[in-house]
Amino acid sequence: MGNSAFLVGGVLPYLAAVVFVVGVVYRLLTWRRVPQPASMTLYPTQGASWGALVKEALFFPSLFRGDKTLWIFAWSFHVALALAFIGHLRVATGVIDRGLAAVGLGAAGMAMLSAVAGGFAGVVLIATVLLLLGRRMLVARVREISKTPDFLALLLLVAVITTGDLMRFGASHVDLAATRAWAASLLTLSPAVSLPPTFLLHLFFAQLLVLYIAFSKLMHFGGFFFTFSLIKGSQP
Amino acid sequence: MSDQEPVLKGVNAIKGGPRALRLYMDMCAKCGTCAEVCTVYYGKKDPKYNPAHRSDLIRSLYKRHNTLAGKIFGGLAGAKDFDQAEFEEWQDIFYSCTTCRRCAQFCPVGIDNSVITRKGRTILDGLGRTPARLQKVVKTALDTHNTDGASPDAFNAAIAFIEEEMREEHGVDIKIPVDVVGAEYFYLPPSGDALVNIEATMGVAKVFHVLGMGDKWTMSSKCFDGANYGLFTGNDAHMKATNKACVDEAKRLGVKVLLMGECGHAHRVMKRMMESSKWWGDLPFQVINCMEWTAEQIRAGKLQFDKSKNPESVTYHDPCNFAKSCNIIEAPRVILRAACTKVREMTPHGAENWCCGGGGGLAAMNEILEFRMTVSGVKKHEQIKATGAEYVATACANCKRQLAQLMEHHKEDIAVGGVHDMLSRAILVDGKAANRKCYE
Numbered sequence: 001m002g003n004s005a006f007l008v009g010g011v012l013p014y015l016a017a018v019v020f021v022v023g024v025v026y027r028l029l030t031w032r033r034v035p036q037p038a039s040m041t042l043y044p045t046q047g048a049s050w051g052a053l054v055k056e057a058l059f060f061p062s063l064f065r066g067d068k069t070l071w072i073f074a075w076s077f078h079v080a081l082a083l084a085f086i087g088h089l090r091v092a093t094g095v096i097d098r099g100l101a102a103v104g105l106g107a108a109g110m111a112m113l114s115a116v117a118g119g120f121a122g123v124v125l126i127a128t129v130l131l132l133l134g135r136r137m138l139v140a141r142v143r144e145i146s147k148t149p150d151f152l153a154l155l156l157l158v159a160v161i162t163t164g165d166l167m168r169f170g171a172s173h174v175d176l177a178a179t180r181a182w183a184a185s186l187l188t189l190s191p192a193v194s195l196p197p198t199f200l201l202h203l204f205f206a207q208l209l210v211l212y213i214a215f216s217k218l219m220h221f222g223g224f225f226f227t228f229s230l231i232k233g234s235q236p
Numbered sequence: 237m238s239d240q241e242p243v244l245k246g247v248n249a250i251k252g253g254p255r256a257l258r259l260y261m262d263m264c265a266k267c268g269t270c271a272e273v274c275t276v277y278y279g280k281k282d283p284k285y286n287p288a289h290r291s292d293l294i295r296s297l298y299k300r301h302n303t304l305a306g307k308i309f310g311g312l313a314g315a316k317d318f319d320q321a322e323f324e325e326w327q328d329i330f331y332s333c334t335t336c337r338r339c340a341q342f343c344p345v346g347i348d349n350s351v352i353t354r355k356g357r358t359i360l361d362g363l364g365r366t367p368a369r370l371q372k373v374v375k376t377a378l379d380t381h382n383t384d385g386a387s388p389d390a391f392n393a394a395i396a397f398i399e400e401e402m403r404e405e406h407g408v409d410i411k412i413p414v415d416v417v418g419a420e421y422f423y424l425p426p427s428g429d430a431l432v433n434i435e436a437t438m439g440v441a442k443v444f445h446v447l448g449m450g451d452k453w454t455m456s457s458k459c460f461d462g463a464n465y466g467l468f469t470g471n472d473a474h475m476k477a478t479n480k481a482c483v484d485e486a487k488r489l490g491v492k493v494l495l496m497g498e499c500g501h502a503h504r505v506m507k508r509m510m511e512s513s514k515w516w517g518d519l520p521f522q523v524i525n526c527m528e529w530t531a532e533q534i535r536a537g538k539l540q541f542d543k544s545k546n547p548e549s550v551t552y553h554d555p556c557n558f559a560k561s562c563n564i565i566e567a568p569r570v571i572l573r574a575a576c577t578k579v580r581e582m583t584p585h586g587a588e589n590w591c592c593g594g595g596g597g598l599a600a601m602n603e604i605l606e607f608r609m610t611v612s613g614v615k616k617h618e619q620i621k622a623t624g625a626e627y628v629a630t631a632c633a634n635c636k637r638q639l640a641q642l643m644e645h646h647k648e649d650i651a652v653g654g655v656h657d658m659l660s661r662a663i664l665v666d667g668k669a670a671n672r673k674c675y676e
Contacts, residue, residue: 027262036255039512040348042340043563043587065588066269066342074267074344142268144283145292149314150266215305215313220345223263227346230256 008204009182010191016207023214024222031226042231056228073135077128083121084164087114091174092183122168125161129154149216156209163202172198239363240318246359247297257355260347261298264288270339270349275591276332279614284329287339291352293326327365330356331604334595334612335468336556341588353596358470366469369601374465374474381481382427382461391457394431402438405670410445412437412455415489419454422486423526425497426633427461429654433636436498439656442663443530446539453495459485462502463633467509468597479510486521494523498631498654500557508561525558527631527655531567534574541575542669545662549578551625552655553616553639554589555632563587568631568655575662580623590615592630594638608638609645617642620650627651629658 055061060078064071090096100110133154136146167174178194185192195203213219250257270287271277277285284290296316299306306315333353340348360366366374376385386394395412402410413419421444429436444453459482466475486494496503507523510516533539552572558564565586572579582589593612598604616639620628628639628650640652661672 031255031259031262034251034253034255034258036253037513038254038509040256040351041508041561042337042348043560043565045563060344062342062346063267063269063344066344067267067272070267070269136266139268140281141271141277141286142266145266145268145271145286145288147266147292147296147314148312152312215303217263217265220263220265223259224345226255227259227263230259231340231346231348 005195005200006191006193008200008207009193009195010186012204012207013186013191016210020210020213024219027214027219028222031223036230039233040230041233045232052232053225053228056232057224070135073128073131076124077132080121080124080128083117084125087118087121090114091176091179093180118168122161122165126158126165129157129161133158153212153216153218156205156212159205160202160209163198163205166198167202170198172196174199238318238320239323240320242363243323243359244297244301244318246355246362247294248301250294250298250355251302254351256348256351260291260349260352261295261302263345264291264295264347265345267344269342269344270347273338273342275334275336275338275593275615276612278590279593279611284325285332285611287333287349290329290333290356291347291349293322293329294352294356326356327360327367330360331367331596331598331601332607332612334556334591334593334598336591336595337560338556338588338591341560350596354467354470356470357468358472361469361471366471367601367603369603370465370469370597373597373600374469374471374478377461377463377465377478378474381459381478383463383465384427384431384461386427386431386460388457391430391460394434395455398430398434398438398441401434402441405438405672406442406665406668407671408666410441410665411450412441413451413453414455414457416451416454417488418490419452420491421449421453421493421495422489422491422521423453423455423495423497424459424462424482424486424502425526426463426499426502428633428636429497429499430455430460433633433654433657435657435660436654437656439654439658439660439663440495440497440526440530442660442665443533443539443656446663446665447533454489454491456485456489462496462499462506464502464505465597465600467501467505475505476515479505480516482506483510483516483519491521493529494521495529496523496525498527498633498656500555500562500632500635503564504557504561525562525564525567527564527567527571530656530659531570534570539574540664541659541662542664543575543577543662545669545672546576546627546658547578548576548626548651549580549624550576550627550629550658551580551582551620551623552585553582553592553620553628553630553635554586555630555635556589556591556595558631559587559589564631568629571655571659572629575659580625582619582623590619592616592635592638593642594634597634599634599638605641609642613638613642613645617646617648621648625650627653627658629653629655631655 060075136142250261274287300315305313330353335350335353337348337350373383377383399412423440444450464475464478466478496506503525511523552568593608593616630636636652643650662669
């Protein structure tokens with residue numbers, strides 16, 4: 001195997017994992033540690049219930065009331081992201097397959113499900129990211145507040161999704177046995193990288209994105225729970 | 237001269253909290269939803285009125301000096317070095333946000349830009365850059381315990397006048413007790429409701445009278461203004477000093493209830509900040525608003541009205557501090573529906589109502605009248621017009637000033653007044669409503 005392939009498939013994964021975990025945990029702990037002396041409840045409030053928080057996280061009702069167009073883009077994007085995440089677990093491990101087999105799904109059924117759900121996620125992801133990018137460039141109120149990191153995050157996503165879609169819809173469809181063997185080799189700390197170039201390219205961009213998360217606004221996936229507790233929470 | 241050092245000192249302090257502000261530095265997704273729902277940006281699509289742009293003035297400085305990415309990658313990470321020329325625009329920009337908190341109601345990641353605005357104002361205040369008009373109001377309030385600079389004698393004269401007016405309206409003595417130690421209720425309005433727009437105070441006095449509680453309440457000749465401009469200038473020391481004078485007076489009077497008047501920010505500071513954060517420890521009295529109190533009496537069937545005294549159609553403008561920060565939404569409507577023939581609602585109304593365009597102390601600033609009429613007040617004018625109402629009731633001295641100026645600017649024949657004003661005109665005292673003079 002080439003040196004660069006080993007770097008992307010055998011070294012970077014560890015670095016990305018450590019930076020992601022340490023970075024995210026550090027950010028979350030810092031937010032928890034910083035004091036909030038004043039309450040700042042904003043009405044209407046549903047109280048500090050977990051139900052309200054989960055509803056906000058799953059369906060984005062605040063955004064829905066504020067900007068329906070953006071809600072369609074953003075909500076579809078995040079749902080497809082979640083679908084893709086589950087799909088990637090299947091690429092790396094047999095966990096999902098065993099689960100599906102337990103409910104009676106055969107190999108052909110799994111391949112069909114993968115093609116439909118994965119294909120759907122792949123199309124929705126690239127479409128919504130391009131729509132979000134277009135919106136950022138064309139809508140004045142968004143363009144005028146957009147800076148380098150705002151475009152950077154979207155361009156990184158475009159790179160990750162495009163390379164991913166190339167494998168989904170292109171000629172070099174992913175070889176499940178090979179990717180699972182690679183993932184297992186990573187877990188046993190004896191990385192063996194024998195992967196096609198498209199996969200490595202996809203992996204490279206994906207890892208850049210993972211590395212980037214803890215240092216960027218993409219942390220909103222964690223900070224969200226703090227900010228909503230603050231404004232939707234009840235009085236102390 | 238560069239203000240770099242003190243500005244950065246203020247910005248860097250965010251690292252230590254409060255938590256909300258720290259989170260807001262880290263996680264704005266720059267999606268533009270705040271601009272979509274902002275009263276000011278609605279009036280003029282200028283980048284400097286875009287909430288995220290305003291907040292980024294502070295955010296980019298914070299990133300430059302307090303985040304790893306900002307320190308290493310600078311502009312690539314959205315960070316920026318201090319720029320004196322840009323700082324010269326801070327006063328204009330941070331005083332074109334009404335701090336209404338509407339953005340926070342719709343922000344998908346829960347950011348309340350008013351918190352960042354107040355931080356910007358705190359930094360400005362530390363450098364003596366609070367707008368002159370607001371500096372003057374704060375100084376007057378600290379010197380005289382009221383924003384009008386009125387003396388106890390002037391207050392007593394105003395109260396005597398109000399009592400005289402009520403005697404003429406109803407033919408009976410309706411008292412306004414002053415400086416009564418041992419009273420149960422201490423009524424603390426914005427000073428304007430005692431000195432200028434007297435009908436709100438008349439309304440409260442009549443409620444006490446009708447309930448047979450005319451001797452159970454009091455006002456104070458030394459403390460008759462709940463307004464607290466330290467909230468607006470971002471100066472916590474001023475805010476607390478102003479507040480402490482009121483709390484101390486309530487303690488001296490030995491009351492059980494501090495009855496806040498029709499003033500949104502005064503009620504918010506007293507209830508949601510002082511009381512809930514226990515600025516002065518446990519209190520020997522409760523804080524409630526006069527609208528909640530009166531609504532309770534109406535619900536209990538203790539007050540009767542002659543609605544025909546208020547034949548005009550009335551709409552209610554929700555002051556942001558009452559609706560968004562204190563959840564006082566239904567009480568004013570209970571009063572208006574009891575006292576008026578026709579009550580119409582704006583779209584939307586309640587907590588998600590739009591700001592009048594004069595919030596956050598802006599209504600007091602004559603120097604930005606043009607901005608308030610042609611930018612921040614545009615949406616409210618449209619909303620009011622769409623209701624077809626002839627009278628806009630609201631429960632905030634700043635909203636009233638802004639709305640009255642807005643109606644005059646647009647040559648609308650629509651009156652602006654308080655909630656208890658309408659009650660005062662229709663409430664039955666000894667079975668009869670007021671034989672009212674026109675106070676406008």
